[in-house]
Amino acid sequence: MDIKHSLKQRIVIVFALMSTLVAGVFAVGIIATVHVVEKRLTTISLGGNLHRQLTQDRIEDWRHRPEKDELFYADDGIGDVAMSDDLKNLEPGFQEFFRGKKEYYAMVETVGDRRYVLLRDQRKFEKRERILFGVVLVGFILSVLLAILLGRLLASRVMAPVSRLAGQVRHRDQLLEMAPTLADDYARDEVGALARSFDETLGRLRAALGREKLFTSDVSHELRTPLMVLATSCELLLEYPRLDERSRTQVQRISKATAGMNQLVETFLLLARTEGKNAPQGQRASVVQVAEELLEVWRVPIEEKGIQFVYVPCEGAEKLTYNAPLLRSVMGNLLRNAWHYTDHGAICLTLNPHGFSVEDSGIGIPQEKQQAMFQPFVRGDEQRGEGLGLGLSLVQRICANQGWSVTLTSREPAGCCFTVVLEAAEQSLG
Incomplete structure (x- = not known):
C-alpha cells in the first residue's frame, strides 16, 4: 500500500530513522566493547589471583582469598572445598562455568600433576551489565525522542518558506495582472527557484486566461449580429398576413430558439467572466x-x-x-x-x-x-x-x-x- 506523507512528516521520519540507526549502532558498540573489555580484564584478574595463590610460601595460606566472590580449589583437597568432578573436567585456561543456576568465571591451571581452579561469581558483573543496559536503553530512547523533537522544529523552519509560497500561489489575487512576483520575496535557493518557476507558470496562465476572455467576448459579440438578424426576420415573418398556421408555428419555434441562444450566449459570457463565482x-x-x-x-x-x-x-x-x-x-x-x-x-x-x-x-x-x-x-x-x-x-x-x-x-x-x-x-x- 502506497502511504503518502507530507514533506514535513518525511523530514521528521528521516531524522528519527537516522537517530535510531546511529543510537542503535552506538548502543551495540558500547555493549559489545564493555563485554569484551570485561572479559579481558576478568581473564587478567583471575589469572593474577590464581598465580598469587600458587606462589604462597605456605600451603595453608591458600585459604586466603583476595576477593570475597572467589573460590579456590585444588585436586588434592587443599582449598575451600574438595574439587568436584565437574571442576576436574574443565580445560586449562579462562572460561565461563555454570554450577546449577549460578554462572562463574573459571581460571584453570595445571602444575605438574596437580590441577588448580579459581572461580569468580558473575552476579556482580551481571548486575553492572543490567545497569549498563538500562542506561544505554534510556539513552537510546531519549536520543530518538530528541531527534523527533529536533526534526519537527527543523522541519517547521525548513518548510516555512515552502508553506508561505504555497499560500501565495493559492491566493486568488495571484492570477491578477497587477499581482507582485513571488521570487522577489525569497533567497536564491531551491525555494527561490521554485518561486521563479511559479512566476513563469502563472504568467503563462494569466496570458491564457486573457486570451480566453478575449475569445469569449469576441464570440459573444460576433454571435449577437446573426442572432439579431434571426430575431428580426422572425418578427417580420410573423407580421406577414398570408403566413399559414403551420408556417407561423415553425417561425415561432425559430424565434424562441433564437431568444434562447441569445440568452445562452450572455450566460456563458458571464460564466467565463465570473471565473468560478x-x-x-x-x-x-x-x-x-x-x-x-x-x-x-x-x-x-x-x-x-x-x-x-x-x-x-x-x-x-x-x-x-x-x-x-x-x-x-x-x-x-x-x-x-x-x-x-x-x-x-x-x-x-x-x-x-x-x-x-x-x-x-x-x-x-x-x-x-x-x-x-x-x-x-x-x-x-x-x-x-x-x-x-x-x-x-x-x-x-x-x-x-x-x-x-x-x-x-x-x-x-x-x-x-x-x-x-x-x-x-x-x-x-x-
Missing part, C-alpha cells in the same frame, strides 16, 4: 416552465425516432424559480444526450420538489466509466459519429457554478438516469 441572476423560471418549453422542442425528434417520451410533472414545483438559461441548458443537454444514445424504448422526464431526473432505455454507461463522463471530450459510445463529448461536461460546470448537483446511475436492464438536485440556497419564490 456564481453568475449574476438574470431571467428566472420554474422547473415546470423550462420543462414545458423543452417538451415542445424535443417531443417531435424523440417520437420521430420511434421512442416514447414520458413527462411526469410535480405539483408545487412551479413556485420555485431558478436561473432560466442555465436550467434550460442543463435539462436540454440531458434530453439531447438521452435522445442521442437511445434507439428504442422510452425517455422519461420526471420533476420532483428538489429538481428533476432524465431516464432513458439506451445503451447505458459502464460503471467504471460513469465518473469520466462528466469530463470534457469523453463520450459514451465512440462508434456514434455525432457529438464532441462536451454536453455532460457543460452540465457539470453549470451545476457546480450554481450550487446544484448532478448524479448518474445505471438502470436495469439498460439505460441511464441523470438526477439533478437544485439547492434551496439558490431558489427563490416566484
Whole structure:
C-alpha cells in the first residue's frame, strides 16, 4: 500500500530513522566493547589471583582469598572445598562455568600433576551489565525522542518558506495582472527557484486566461449580429398576413430558439467572466416552465425516432424559480444526450420538489466509466459519429457554478438516469 506523507512528516521520519540507526549502532558498540573489555580484564584478574595463590610460601595460606566472590580449589583437597568432578573436567585456561543456576568465571591451571581452579561469581558483573543496559536503553530512547523533537522544529523552519509560497500561489489575487512576483520575496535557493518557476507558470496562465476572455467576448459579440438578424426576420415573418398556421408555428419555434441562444450566449459570457463565482441572476423560471418549453422542442425528434417520451410533472414545483438559461441548458443537454444514445424504448422526464431526473432505455454507461463522463471530450459510445463529448461536461460546470448537483446511475436492464438536485440556497419564490 502506497502511504503518502507530507514533506514535513518525511523530514521528521528521516531524522528519527537516522537517530535510531546511529543510537542503535552506538548502543551495540558500547555493549559489545564493555563485554569484551570485561572479559579481558576478568581473564587478567583471575589469572593474577590464581598465580598469587600458587606462589604462597605456605600451603595453608591458600585459604586466603583476595576477593570475597572467589573460590579456590585444588585436586588434592587443599582449598575451600574438595574439587568436584565437574571442576576436574574443565580445560586449562579462562572460561565461563555454570554450577546449577549460578554462572562463574573459571581460571584453570595445571602444575605438574596437580590441577588448580579459581572461580569468580558473575552476579556482580551481571548486575553492572543490567545497569549498563538500562542506561544505554534510556539513552537510546531519549536520543530518538530528541531527534523527533529536533526534526519537527527543523522541519517547521525548513518548510516555512515552502508553506508561505504555497499560500501565495493559492491566493486568488495571484492570477491578477497587477499581482507582485513571488521570487522577489525569497533567497536564491531551491525555494527561490521554485518561486521563479511559479512566476513563469502563472504568467503563462494569466496570458491564457486573457486570451480566453478575449475569445469569449469576441464570440459573444460576433454571435449577437446573426442572432439579431434571426430575431428580426422572425418578427417580420410573423407580421406577414398570408403566413399559414403551420408556417407561423415553425417561425415561432425559430424565434424562441433564437431568444434562447441569445440568452445562452450572455450566460456563458458571464460564466467565463465570473471565473468560478456564481453568475449574476438574470431571467428566472420554474422547473415546470423550462420543462414545458423543452417538451415542445424535443417531443417531435424523440417520437420521430420511434421512442416514447414520458413527462411526469410535480405539483408545487412551479413556485420555485431558478436561473432560466442555465436550467434550460442543463435539462436540454440531458434530453439531447438521452435522445442521442437511445434507439428504442422510452425517455422519461420526471420533476420532483428538489429538481428533476432524465431516464432513458439506451445503451447505458459502464460503471467504471460513469465518473469520466462528466469530463470534457469523453463520450459514451465512440462508434456514434455525432457529438464532441462536451454536453455532460457543460452540465457539470453549470451545476457546480450554481450550487446544484448532478448524479448518474445505471438502470436495469439498460439505460441511464441523470438526477439533478437544485439547492434551496439558490431558489427563490416566484
